[in-house]
Amino acid sequence: MNNKLNVVELFAGVGGFRVGLEKADKKLFDTVWANQWEPSKKTQDAFDCYNSHFPSSENCNDDISKVPNKTFEDMNIDLLVGGFPCQDYSVARSLSKEKGIEGKKGVLFWEIKRIVEVSHPKYILLENVDRLLKSPSKQRGRDFSIMLATFRDLGYIVEWRIINAAEYGSSQRRRRIFIFAYDQSLAYAERQLDFSTGEILLKEGFFAQTFPVKEELYKNREAFVELPSDIVEISDTFSFEYHQAGIMIDGKVHTVHPEALDPQAVTLGDILQDESEVDEKFYLNENQIEKFAYLRGPKKIERTSKEGHKYIFSEGGMSPTDSLELPGRTMLTSEGTTNRSSHVVEVNGRKRFLTPIECERLNGFPDNWTATMGNRMRYFCMGNALVTQMIEKMGNTIKEIDAAETRNIAQISLNLH
Structure with a gap:
């Protein structure tokens, strides 16, 4: 019996999913194909970084929409992972009516759908920004509802949860939504159906097992809804307020707002390099110190809109430097x-930026992971990356789920003989 899970990594960036999964079990998680492509860029820094750490002819640097279906049909994908962009997922009936629905061109979620349709992996693990649950602003929850309905129609149960990495052992207060979908024909899916959806969300489910939560909900936030069967109807008229966590089974949604059980944070001070290793160029000069004092200070500024009316732009103040006793922002x-959003730390009386290595540590990457590129791109890639410790934790849960799945198949096989 195959003792590996074939993994395909989409929108791979510098390899955060792969780093986390290999931390969980390098022998189990076998990445058989990966795609990273930055449109309209001559230099493919993220792909070059990925390929330098995981050199393989199976690393694809092409537009994913140009990769033919047959590539994925022949792969036997067990686990599909990816951090995809938050885009407009609206759909319309095709003109001929025969092809069903058509999503907007260039929306990468439809590439995920296409790959799932032709390969039907056992498990799907996706990451996105937390605002996905509320987009678009004029029809709250529409885009996420389209995604859920898409997975429903493909035969999957879906769990999701917004995770603040700092509440589960990371040095960064990074909130991201993670989506775990699993084939409803799996023994794991059948086992989950033995529980109520409330039990799944707070104790027995994928995220509750990986990231424990309190039994009491935050402000009793809880809601139920059944998605319309027609995705075009969802796109045109449906809206719903989703909470931080939830589950969808056969189009029926249960969503709640749980709280972390016992937040265990690593501080910004814990991940700093020794000052003797920090290059002088990362320290702020007087002009930068003055500029940051303004940027991070409170302000009220009169501005004029495009239409010509005047208004007051106001912004609250923030600490002149980032606390070393707390996780980073x-x-x-x-x-x-x-920039107001950049971290500024003060060590031995001197203010400085974080170094690229410290930014890698904020996301749980090994030191100098992005050393294949210039510093500006190193910062950029880490600003886009996910916290690999969170993927490691989820990888360990997938490992347990699949071990039980394998035992179940072996037992069925034994009974047949």
Whole structure:
């Protein structure tokens, strides 16, 4: 019996999913194909970084929409992973009516759907920004509902949860939504149906097992809904307020707002390099110190809109430097620039940016993981990356699920003989 899970990594970036899964079990998780392509860029820094750590002819640097179905049909994919962009998922009836629905061109979620349709992996693990649950602003929850209905129609049960990495052992307060879908014909799916959806969300489910939560919900936030059977109807008129966690089985949704059981944070101070290793260029000069004092200070500024009316732009103040006693704030792609969102730390009386190595540590990557590229791109890639420790934890849960699945298949085989 195959003792490996064939993994396909989409929108791979610098390999956060793969790093996390291999931390969980390098022998079990076998990445057989990966895709990373940055449109309209001559230099493919993220792909070059990925390929330098995982050199393989199966690493694809092409537009995913141009990769033919046959590539995935022949792969025997067990686990499909990817951090895909948050886009407009609206759909329409095709003109001929025969092809069903058509999603907007260039929306990468439809590439996930296409690959799942032709390969039907056992498990799917996706990551996105937490605002996905609320988009678009004029029809809250529509886009996520389209995604859930898509997986429903493909034969999957879906769990999701917004995870704040700092509540589960990371040095960064990074909130991201993770989506775990599993084939409803699996023994694991049948076992889950023995529980109520409430039990799944708070104790027995994929995320509750991986990231324990309190029994009491935050402000009693809980809701139920059944998705319309027609995805075009969802796209046109459906809206719903999703909470931080939830499950969808056969189109029936149960969503709640749980709280972390026992937050265990690593602080920003814990991941700093020794100052003797920090290059002088990362320290702020007087002009930068003055600029940061303004950027991070409170302000009220009169501005004029495009239409010509005046208004007051106001912004609250923030600490002049980031506390070394707390986890870092969410890292953005502008990290390392003179920007309000960049981290500024003060060590031995001197203020400085985080180094690229410290940014790698904030996401749980090995030191110098992104050393194949210049510093600006190193910061950019870490601002886009996921926290690999979270993937490691989820990888360990998938490992347990699949071990039980394998035992179940072996038992069925034994009974047949």
